[in-house]
Amino acid sequence: xxxxxxxxxEVKKPGASVKVRCEASGYTFSSYAITWVRQxxxxxxxxxxxxxxxxxxxxxxxxxxxxxTLTTDxxxxxxxxxxxxxxxxxxAVYYCARFNAIHGCGDYWGQGTLVTVSS
Amino acid sequence: xxxxxQSPSTLSASVGDRVTITCRASQxxxxxxxxxxxxxxxxxxxxxxxxxxxxxGVPSRFSGSGSGTEFTLTISSLQPDDFANYYCQQYNxxxxxxxxxxxxxx
Numbered sequence: 001x002x003x004x005x006x007x008x009x010e011v012k013k014p015g016a017s018v019k020v021r022c023e024a025s026g027y028t029f030s031s032y033a034i035t036w037v038r039q040x041x042x043x044x045x046x047x048x049x050x051x052x053x054x055x056x057x058x059x060x061x062x063x064x065x066x067x068x069t070l071t072t073d074x075x076x077x078x079x080x081x082x083x084x085x086x087x088x089x090x091x092a093v094y095y096c097a098r099f100n101a102i103h104g105c106g107d108y109w110g111q112g113t114l115v116t117v118s119s
Numbered sequence: 120x121x122x123x124x125q126s127p128s129t130l131s132a133s134v135g136d137r138v139t140i141t142c143r144a145s146q147x148x149x150x151x152x153x154x155x156x157x158x159x160x161x162x163x164x165x166x167x168x169x170x171x172x173x174x175x176g177v178p179s180r181f182s183g184s185g186s187g188t189e190f191t192l193t194i195s196s197l198q199p200d201d202f203a204n205y206y207c208q209q210y211n212x213x214x215x216x217x218x219x220x221x222x223x224x225x
Binding site: 035037044045046047050059061062095097100103104105106107109110111112 | 120151152153155157162163164165168169172174206208210212213214215216217218219
């Protein structure tokens with residue numbers, strides 16, 4: 001069965017960087033993009049970007065361009081989201097999901113990774 | 120970027136009620152619209168994709184309609200498990216989510 005499993009919670013200080021891991025299994029990893037979405041406490045969903053494992057092509061939301069880097073390792077079917085220069089308002093749950101481009105949606109989601117930014 | 124306006128933000132309803140949530144896009148998105156259900160502490164779950172296609176395993180009481188800029192999610196007979204937050208999401212190269220609708224017990 002298809003599974004998407006993310007790395008555990010992180011606590012970072014303002015100005016630091018964080019790298020969240022997203023490991024997929026049960027399907028051909030290179031055949032689907034991975035998308036990233038975050039959700040601040042008590043708030044809605046915010047799209048960050050997506051990456052195609054087969055080509056390495058990325059597409060970022062303008063808000064995150066230059067501060068977020070999405071990468072993949074096809075040998076381990078793993079995607080990564082790195083965010084730099086963290087601020088307190090980056091405190092959120094970060095989700096990765098398999099992006100089904102034919103359907104235009106995320107069809108399998110990770111469990112989420114809480115990133116807390118606090119001094 | 121395309122903006123998605125979702126309404127209402129909160130909806131109070133009873134078990135058995137017919138419920139409708141609306142999403143409006145700032146420009147035409149064809150049928151590139153998905154609906155998600157999210158429960159507290161859980162990841163979103165896709166219910167509807169391409170505006171009206173029911174995701175596998177999703178109960179048939181959920182339905183979606185619309186195209187262009189106006190879309191609706193309908194729950195034909197609200198069940199106890201349906202009290203949750205709902206989001207629309209458009210796909211046009213980039214994604215955008217609506218602000219969300221909380222469906223609560225009346």
